[in-house]
Amino acid sequence: MSSKPSFGNWMVAVAEAAEVAGAPNLDGASVEQMTKAWTLVRRAAEISQEELAANIAVEAGLAVAKIQDRDPRAEILVPAEVAHRRTVLPLGCTDRDVTVATANPLSQEAKREIEWLSGRKVGFQVAPPDDLQDEIVAAYGSSEGMERVVHGSEGPAEPDGPHVLIVDDEAGQREWFRSVLEGGGFRVSVAKDGAEALATLRGGDSVDLVTLDYWMDKMNGLRVLQSIRxxxxxxxxPVIMVTGAGDRRIEMSLFEAGADDFISKPIDPPLFLLRIRAVLRRRAFP
Structure with missing residues (x-):
C-alpha cells in the first residue's frame, strides 16, 4: 500500500492520457477532456461513475456531492459562463463559504476564480462530469442558450428596474455582475472597455448608474471616470468604482475624480446591491 501513487499524481497521469491542456495542475481541462479522463479510469477499473466519484472523494478528502439537494439561491454566486466553462455547480452557501460540485477537485484556477467572483471561500465536492453537465443545463440553461443571451440575440425578458452599465474588460466578470444585478431586479448593459462605455452613455438609452472596474488595460477606470465627469x-x-483590496491612495483619487462610491474585490453580492441602491437613493432616483 505504501507504493500506491498519490491521488494528485494518478489524476494528472490520467489527464495527460486524455490530452488535457495544463495537465500537471489540471487547470486547463475542458468539459470533453474531463469526461474523457473519467471514462478512461472508469473503464480501466470497471466501476461506475458513482463509484469513481466516491473513490476520488475519499482520496481527495472531500465529500461526494448531492447535486439534487442543491440550493438554487447559490446560483447567483457563480455565473452561467463560469459554470459551463469550469463544469462546476454551486450547491449552497453561507455569508462566508460556497460549496461547489466539480469533477476536477484539483483545479486551483477554478477555485480562485469562484472565490474572486463570489467573495467566499470555496469548498469542493466531487460529482461525475456527466451528472454535472445535466444539472448545469437544468440550472442555467444550455451553453448555446447562454451565448445567445450574452450576445443579445435572444433571452428572457429584461428586468424593468434601474438601468446599470457594467464596464469591465473581463468577460467572465461582466457576466457575474450581470447575473447579480439582474437577480436584484436591475436592467443591465455591458461594455468591454472605456470607449464602449462612453459610447453607450452618449447613446439614446438612458443609464442610471455605472459600475466601473479600475483595472482595465486600454483605458483604466480613473480615466473613464474623468471622461464621464x-x-x-x-x-x-452615478459611478461606483470596483477596485482591488485596500489601496487607500487609489480610493482617494477616485473620490477626488468624482466617484460616488467604490467597492473592493472580492465582492460580496448582497453588499454590492445595497451600495448600488444607496447611491441611487442619494441621487434621488424615483
Whole structure:
C-alpha cells in the first residue's frame, strides 16, 4: 500500500492520457477532456461513475456531492459562463463559504476564480462530469442558450428596474455582475472597455448608474471616470468604482475624480446591491 501513487499524481497521469491542456495542475481541462479522463479510469477499473466519484472523494478528502439537494439561491454566486466553462455547480452557501460540485477537485484556477467572483471561500465536492453537465443545463440553461443571451440575440425578458452599465474588460466578470444585478431586479448593459462605455452613455438609452472596474488595460477606470465627469451630457451619471483590496491612495483619487462610491474585490453580492441602491437613493432616483 505504501507504493500506491498519490491521488494528485494518478489524476494528472490520467489527464495527460486524455490530452488535457495544463495537465500537471489540471487547470486547463475542458468539459470533453474531463469526461474523457473519467471514462478512461472508469473503464480501466470497471466501476461506475458513482463509484469513481466516491473513490476520488475519499482520496481527495472531500465529500461526494448531492447535486439534487442543491440550493438554487447559490446560483447567483457563480455565473452561467463560469459554470459551463469550469463544469462546476454551486450547491449552497453561507455569508462566508460556497460549496461547489466539480469533477476536477484539483483545479486551483477554478477555485480562485469562484472565490474572486463570489467573495467566499470555496469548498469542493466531487460529482461525475456527466451528472454535472445535466444539472448545469437544468440550472442555467444550455451553453448555446447562454451565448445567445450574452450576445443579445435572444433571452428572457429584461428586468424593468434601474438601468446599470457594467464596464469591465473581463468577460467572465461582466457576466457575474450581470447575473447579480439582474437577480436584484436591475436592467443591465455591458461594455468591454472605456470607449464602449462612453459610447453607450452618449447613446439614446438612458443609464442610471455605472459600475466601473479600475483595472482595465486600454483605458483604466480613473480615466473613464474623468471622461464621464467632463462630458456635458453624462457628467451627472452615478459611478461606483470596483477596485482591488485596500489601496487607500487609489480610493482617494477616485473620490477626488468624482466617484460616488467604490467597492473592493472580492465582492460580496448582497453588499454590492445595497451600495448600488444607496447611491441611487442619494441621487434621488424615483
Amino acid at each position: 467632463s462630458g456635458e451630457e453624462i457628467q451627472d451619471t
